[in-house]
């Protein structure tokens with residue numbers, strides 16, 4: 001899918017206008033993207049709710065698990081997705097940001113039978129579940145994985161938005177409303193998205209490279225949600241931690257020599273890897289990858 005924008009609307013994407021919106025953004029805005037999950041049962045039910053005046057809530061777009069987008073509010077208009085929110089010097093993020101909702105029920109519970117169930121009562125197989133520590137929490141819990149199609153669409157959409165608007169922040173709802181919100185949660189590769197598009201961080205006095213460099217080829221973007229590389233463990237026992245720090249909690253038993261892992265991300269000498277549906281961090285020097293050292 002190739003995403004493009006004309007007159008603040010996505011081209012060839014259904015526009016299902018929500019009445020739940022404010023005025024036009026002020027000059028120079030929007031300059032932020034806020035990532036959410038819907039906590040809903042389907043993309044269509046979330047679109048319906050966000051177009052219902054009683055909801056008093058909306059978002060600019062909803063991305064389904066099949067990767068299809070529905071737009072609800074034009075990108076030059078303030079949508080109601082952030083609620084009470086603050087980050088750094090700013091508060092009230094609706095007036096700064098484009099809201100992107102991904103269809104996902106959020107945190108799952110374990111059933112007595114060893115399965116996984118959403119708060120809506122839908123059950124999911126273990127292959128669709130990610131066991132990981134939320135950035136605002138200390139212990140690992142279970143989250144429904146986003147689909148590859150959904151992540152590919154989200155990454156491409158964010159790339160196109162960064163090239164269309166002067167985007168300098170990409171944040172999760174969980175970051176602008178911590179304690180109140182947990183979306184998009186650890187199943188969404190938010191840090192990876194930021195590294196890709198907001199290379200220099202959120203300094204207001206430096207333009208994002210995304211504003212001047214050409215769009216990342218779609219092939220690169222669609223590759224992101226898949227494992228960037230497979231690797232295997234070189235050490236006899238490799239600690240598997242919640243965060244890329246030697247003092248971080250161990251989230252599972254140490255990985256043993258020869259264990260295959262999917263390398264998802266990297267950060268200053270650490271790899272974020274998936275093994276048996278656990279996602280955590282290991283020292284990169286103990287992982288042999290096809291492309292790495």
Ligand SMILES: [Zn+2]
Nearest residue numbers: 036037173183
């Ligand atoms: Zn949200």
